[in-house]
Amino acid sequence: MTRPKKRFPQLLYLLTALVCLILAGVSLWSNNLRVPTDALPTPDELNLLPESYAGNVVIPYNIAPLNFNIGNKASEYITCFTSTKGKPIVVKGKNVRISKRLWRQLLESNKGNALYATVYVKRDGVWFFFPSVRFQIAPDPIDTWLVYLLSEPAGANVGSVKLVKRELESFKEKELAVLKKGEPTLYLALSPAVHPSLPIVAFTSDGSRIPINFLNEAAPTSFSQGASIRLTSTEGAFNEIPQHQNPLKSIREAFPSWSRDGKYLYASLATGSGLSSGFHLIRRPFYATSLKTGPADTLINTRLLKKSAVTPQLSPDGKYLLFCLTTDGNQPLWHKSSDLYVLNLSDGAWKSLSIANSIDVDNQPVWSSNGRWIVFGSNRQDGTYTRLYIAYFDAEGTVHKPFILPQRNPTTNDNLFKSYLAPAVVSKPNTTAQLRMMSFMIDAFDSH
């Protein structure tokens, strides 16, 4: 009975010594993370991986840490993140992994300010530094969640499709469902759009599926003649709401998108008989009482351009319409000509989002709920696999340089042989509704 009493102080001493040792170790380690004061400038170019982080990128203050790797050769690496206010973040190593807590503190206390990342490298015992990489911290946040499909890239006709939700403020990711049925491009072709207030979905119905030609980049790909936008109730079984049928069979209509108030339906419409004939951007009024759409107003006529304007997405404030302009048909998934454009609905002017576009495919643009951020897909990294990019859309309607969706390990995308498709930026991912929506649309497609 007396032995434990004797042992207690010994254990206490041992624990105290252990804590002291740990503290000494931490102190020693943190002392090593001092930024070199005697570093010299280097004429070399900084090789950041991913490349899209380099050069005046605008980031939301609530985004996950922009971890990156340094591609330049050196024996030691130190990266220092500084801004106007707050304590700088110092990270050691070639693979820059930033503390989520420190990153958040720094960004939140510097909304609207610039953030600088200075990389120091040690070569032959001498420290050098690269010109600082500048990030602009936007005062506008981005929604917390990003929901997307992870599928085979365009070109593979089979395989499973995963529905994934990702927290944008961290790296938390969860697979919501695995769909082995149907190909991703078909789901996208259906392009379902849920009405903001009524239990109605608008989708594209393509009476006769035409084979999609992935092998020939220049080949026209399009919905067949007779493709039209249909409305269906999401309550109960597949229950199509009859609409007025267009007397001209050559007319094709696709890519529905609702206005925020649900009073208008934006879409793409082609009148020519050829498969490669261009799609115009149109808008139809929607009458909630009769659940019917009215006659179309043409917003952009692409006849002279010999291109197609597809996948319209109205900004939350209703002022801008994002869309893709592509040659030959209406599938912007793999045509390199596909670029992002924006239409100012107040004056009818439209322009290319040049700073966001690349020489490769740029597609599937979507808005954040505050209308300040655009998330879109691009194949610019390797020409085949679609990755998601985020770009700032300021109050003047100007888009800024985009950056790739941050990953805990920046090489994640290099090792991933899947494409990101159908992104949606949401504040609360309603898993059940999305799952139901996907299975519903796939069933709907099968039944057609």
Add this chain to the structure above:
Amino acid sequence: MRIKHMNGKTIYAEKERGKAAGLSQTAIRIRRYTLMLFLVFVLLETILFRRHFLWKLQELDLFAYTASYLTETLRLQGGLLRYVASFFTQFFYLPWLGTLLYIVVLLALSKLVVVGFSLKRHLYPFSFIPSLTALLSLTELGYEASNLHVQGYAFVVPFGTMALIAGFIWYRRFHTTRSRTLFLFAWTLLAYPFIGVYALMGTLLMLVYTVSLPEESLNARWLPLLAGLCSIVLVPLFNRNVLFAGDEISGTYTALLPAFAFGEAYLWLPYIVLSITLLALIPSLRSTKTDASNLVRMSSFVLFTAILLMVHLCGNRDHAFYNELAMERACTSEDWQQTLELSGKAAIHRNAFTASYTDLSRFKLGLTGKPAEVTLSPFSGALISYEYGKVEAMRQLCMNQAASNGMNVHVLKYLTLAARSTGYSALAAKYVEPLKNTLFHRKWAMEQALLIDASR
């Protein structure tokens, strides 16, 4: 082999050991012959008859020495077993080395059966039956090998069986109702994420053992039985919803089983025999008999020989298929002369694909022009398309293969070539990267990486 080189002194020592262990001369002979027969049979069925098939198996697999490959594999149901099995499968690149490892694993499995079921001496030949069924699961395969959806398939069955027997051995150490119940639940919960369906099979084995115990009261039986059955049903569901979210329910209960098509039901034979064998061995645990008559011993040896024969007869014996694989291997190493020689040797056992390889080698040697029609093998359509310059068709084939079965060495190689030859350097670099981290394809990958860098 060992017997042939043995001198009299060695044999004498073995007899002494046998006597010390209480074995009769017949028992020693039967053990020796069983082991010899088993080893010779496995060698015949693998390296002698199927060395090109074994090489092909590693081409259809991928093991990369990277942290991301490990984490990605562990994220799958039965991830650890996939990882270990895939690690061993890579050695089939050198078929003799892979076979050697395979034999060691099969012998370890039979040893574990002896220990796990406390197999009596006269039942010694039975210990090889699980190993033989594992062998059959490999030798019965033909073109199905390209569509199994299981990484490292060749080693999954023996390692999975070993894991479940190991769990069974552990379970037998518990004697109270509470400890058994807890173990059953803990085993299923902890083992399932790592070894998939083999954990469920282990639980089932433990349940049958518990029920078969004669001295147990009804109360001592139903609690573990209930816990075991609930675990079998609920643990995979729990894993599906928490750890491996999104997977299909059917896939949850068949994790690590091959995806045979409806018309390939006969391919389940090894799994059926394996299950029956393991369950049938449980009564032997109750037997108190330490030895039996020579007739019983001979009977078990005869049964072993019969199963040996069954494994041989049920194995894939499509010679044209094996000729095709030999020719494919020669084509892969661009040895067109050897391909032609193999074509000559395969005069009797030919198929459309061997004809296709013959045409290709003749074309490559300048003996003929491009054929009007090309027959693409399910295994190597990409190879033939590439050699005839049909790069887009090859890319399409590979993309579809990757979509249905995941990336493997074969697909990555041809996607690299497709991307490089069409000027997609960044894409080619992406495809070649995993190959750089393999043991046997690293050299090829590094050569390609140099070419890709030069073209940038």
